[in-house]
Amino acid sequence: MNFVALLVVALAASLTAVAILAWRVRRVRGDVHALRRSEARFRSLVQLSSDVTLIVGGDGEIRYASPAAQRTFGRRASSLEGIKLLSLVHPDDVTQAGRLLGALAGEPGRTSCEWRVRGSTGMWQWTENTTTDLSHEPSVGGVVINVRDISERRTLESRLTHQAFHDALTRLANRSLFLNRVSHAVARAPRSQRPSVVLFLDLDDFKKVNDSLGHGVGDELLIAVAGRLSTCVRPGDTIARLGGDEFAILLEELDDMGHAVQIAERISTALRTPFRMQGRDVFIGVSIGIATVAAGDSPEDVLRNADLAMYFAKGRDKGRWAIYAPEMHQHVMDRLELEADLRAAVDAGDIRVEYQPIVHLESGDMYGVEALVRWHHAARGHVAPSRFVGIAEETGLIVPIGRHVFHEACHRAREWRMHRNGARPLCISVNLSGRHFQEASLIDDVREALRASGLEPWALTLEITESVLMQRSDATLDKLRALKALGLRLAIDDFGTGYSSLGYLQQFPIDMLKIDRTFVDPVAMPGSDPVLARAIIALGKTLGIETVAEGIERPEQREGLRAMGCTLGQGYLFARPMAADELAASLIEPQRVPSVAEAHASDRPPIFPPSLLLPEF
Missing domain, CATH: 3.20.20.450 (EAL domain)
Known part of the structure; x- marks a missing residue:
């Protein structure tokens, strides 16, 4: 091959290399532009998101906070940088939050946890926190935490939970919550030296109030009864409305059965006092059954025994109380x-x-x-x-x-x-x-x-x-x-x-x-x-x-x-x-x-x- 041919080949190779280089330069420039557009898009998303994005270093300090922090934490994002994250968390939740951050080190994947932070109103509010450890990424160098305000959701959940376990009219515990509390009392019974009892209450002459004065007054009366019952028991006792004009009370760790009788008589006296409803005196009474919470009984058994004792008391005369005894079953059968x-x-x-x-x-x-x-x-x-x-x-x-x-x-x-x-x-x-x-x-x-x-x-x-x-x-x-x-x-x-x-x-x-x-x-x-x-x-x-x-x-x-x-x-x-x-x-x-x-x-x-x-x- 002569010199000219070699020169031509070399020149072609050089041109090819230049072309490849130019292509690579154009590609890199395109990647840079795409990266910049992606970064801009990401920044826009972070800037406009209602969720807060935090980057927390290995020392627990906040290195970056997105602008949404103003709405959630009530302070500028820049003022959060350099602050320990756990200093913003509710004292009762600090241990849980710290344990989560510590467990993230070197672990791939995401983890979520809920804790409370001091909100913009100065009140504690619930947040859902999704964490990802990006400490190995040079551009991040820390744990990324996505903070979402879930206060409204937690409030709704709390309201729904309350409704599921409380009576809508009187705000007292309902049957489900009451039986749950009784089940715990039954579980504690073998270890306790002091008795726990259930009182079953049925209002006397309530139907007459409903029929003569109307259901509106009847509802007002039930609310007033709930209020009076709360004055007759201790703060830790559970009062429940089971339905209609029936109530139940769980008295735990009493001195003796005589204490339960004293409370029953206190309730009878309180409910005999007339209620003032719409400018008139309304009179009712109450019949009460008393049953001991014993090991081995189911919550339903305890409540049924108290109900049976109430039935026995009402059968003798209205406005009385009776303590459950096994022979009452025969009495009910006879009745x-x-x-x-x-x-x-x-x-x-x-x-x-x-x-x-x-x-x-x-x-x-x-x-x-x-x-x-x-x-x-x-x-x-x-x-x-x-x-x-x-x-x-x-x-x-x-x-x-x-x-x-x-x-x-x-x-x-x-x-x-x-x-x-x-x-x-x-x-x-x-x-x-x-x-x-x-x-x-x-x-x-x-x-x-x-x-x-x-x-x-x-x-x-x-x-x-x-x-x-x-x-x-x-x-x-x-x-x-x-x-x-x-x-x-x-x-x-x-x-x-x-x-x-x-x-x-x-x-x-x-x-x-x-x-x-x-x-x-x-x-x-x-x-x-x-x-x-x-x-x-x-x-x-x-x-x-x-x-x-x-x-x-x-x-x-x-x-x-x-x-x-x-x-x-x-x-x-x-x-x-x-x-x-x-x-x-x-x-x-x-x-x-x-x-x-x-x-x-x-x-x-x-x-x-x-x-x-x-x-x-």
């Missing part, structure tokens, strides 16, 4: 059987009515009779009203029973008029239950009984307990006025034994007060002063309301009551309750109790012969 038998008796028409005479204390003439519900069971015999009336109230069976008594009593009273030979017809008194009073059908029930029997309305008296009247609502007043519009009379039964308020005597259309036998017993009793009986009689006189004394058993009581101004009375002194046919037989010939003067002059017996003095069940 359920009694309820089933009562339903069968109502369906079969086996509920009977007996009548006790009411007489004029001065003359001895019969004024009328009170209709009393009775139940004779084939196997149980005579079932006391105290055993089945409460069950009838709870189950609603008292409503068909009440309708039956209305019709039977009005029918009998109409029949007896024929046996009186032209004399004034006997007045008939019928007890109206609180449950039946709340029924929308009440007015129609009474109207139909009067229509079907033909009894004059003025001859019928409905006896209502004070508990029915204690909620002085417009609905109660309207119902009483509707009853009065039928032409009948209204009486308050066992006056003075409930939540008496003189205000309702003027507000409500009351015709008669019946004095409970507990106030009659002291009359003419040596060493006793019947001050309450005297006060009720005087009150009746002042308001123009007739008074009837119940449970008169001795002539001295009759004389003492008459001297005080009481006009009517009933009791064993005159006659015990009797069947309709037996009463009718005594009415064929007009008879009466001896007048006061005659009673002092002779030993004349009551109007009914001994064969008609039936035992009262």
